[in-house]
Amino acid sequence: MFSEANEKKLDEIITHYPVKRSAVLPALYIAQEEHGHVTDDDVRYIANRLDMRVNEVEEVVTFYTMYSRKPVGKYKLQVCRTLSCWLQGAEQIAEQIEHKIGCGVGETSKDGKFTLMEVECLGYCDLAPCLQVNFDYHEKVTPESVDKLIDGLKTK
């Protein structure tokens, strides 16, 4: 079950398509918004809600990189690693963040606040290097600006 508001939202989204199954990606975003990651219960619930089999939902969740099946930090720090960002020093940005939050790529900081991820092209090539924090974009970041940003998030 999702919150009442999100249930309504999902009902509305389902009307956009001739088959319910098309709403699976939006439904998974709702699950992730509510629980931080996609839980086993979410998978079963969405399957039931959209007339899908559990394994059909599972195969979708595991295909798309924007869903997590395991708990992640409150802030997902996603450093773009692809060419244009790499040319502008993306590797140093990732290293700086590792140092700052005390964990490596693919890991979550001890306080559970941050998960560091290296992701592929975010479409901000002309504004490189780019860091995405949850859904927020930060363009032309530097080791210094990233430091400040993380300090700010720590106190939130």
Add this chain to the structure above:
Amino acid sequence: MTKVLTSRFHLNGRACDIDVYLQTGGYQALPKALKEFTPDQVIEEVKKSALRGRGGAGFPTGMKWSFVPKESKRPKYVVCNADESEPGTGKDRDLMRYDPHQMIEGMIIAAYALGARDNYIYIRGEYWYIKEILEKAVAQAYERGYLGKNILGSGFDCNLYVHPGAGAYICGEETALLESLEGKRGHPRLKPPFPAVVGLYGGPTVVNNVETLAVVPWVILNGGDWYRQLGTEKSGGTKLFTVSGHVNRPGNYEVPMGYPLMSLINNECGGIAGGKKMKACIPGGSSVPILTAEECEKITMDYESVAAAGSMLGSGGVIVMDETTDIFETTRNVTHFYKHESCGWCTPCREGTRWLYKVFERMHRYEGRPGDVELLYDLADKILGKSFCALGDAAAMPVQSAIKKFREDFERRIKLNVVQIQKAAD
């Protein structure tokens, strides 16, 4: 230079509001199309414009539309491909966040031409804030009667829905996109049948890139001939290029088709950063063959000229690299991308990209063996033309072209290892 698609960019996002869009000449093409054009006439006008698909393949748009059967038992669909994820490309991002109505208007006209009632914008999940901009713009278009039932009294009904992707590059491939929109993994479909005949939910479907659809209102408003003459004979109009990498002013620039690549780099982008020399350039997103600085001198930015130089105009993502760049490392970087993004459906691509990266990794650690450069080339050859969709080719072409043109950057890795082995033996 004539600015077409970017004519509202200076408003810095204010054109997201329908009133500003209307004040600046927006929603004039749609009433004109509905009143003065039959659906077939719209298609003819687009054919005249010599507009070619801006997503990467460069297929003539009018021709693509004309493949859709007139009569169909199943509903027809127009789908906007806003899954922009070709490395080096960020043009659709700006087209949507600075002027969403332009693309929406183009989409409604396309839907009218093809007789499609329900239509979808498939936008990459990372562009969440842009998805919200689009949803707002769509809602405004409904309020003002540009979407919904009986648009402007024409009897034409049209709905538009915004659908998020979730981080898969392959969903930019049009049949994988349709699978994803149907709620499945983004695996490409076998072609034929092409989407124009059997597409979304089995109905005839046209999938067009954001930029392609954004051009449509201009073609209707000013005529196909007007649009065509902005560019070259075979590559009509203007095009947005995202320039990134080692230039002084990276950004999105709209220039006429046929504009010299070096003018784009030196004039629009202020030349190579730090006063350095250029070493190489990828002209159309990471999937296309790399060009040497010398090759770049001669080419103009249109489909024919870039193809004649042995590369492709692709999505228009221009990635510039200065003389200090190690082309082995840049190629390793893009190979990681294709390894990560291979959908796993077909063996040559799934296994081939992994093997490629494995060899890149050992060369990166200076553990390359004599013959590894040839091995890379051969591995790429085993993928090229043998994969289920174009992703395999996109992984193979950068590797082969980089080895052909910058072999010394690859050989250095092997030589340094040989030196180490000898030292150890001594």
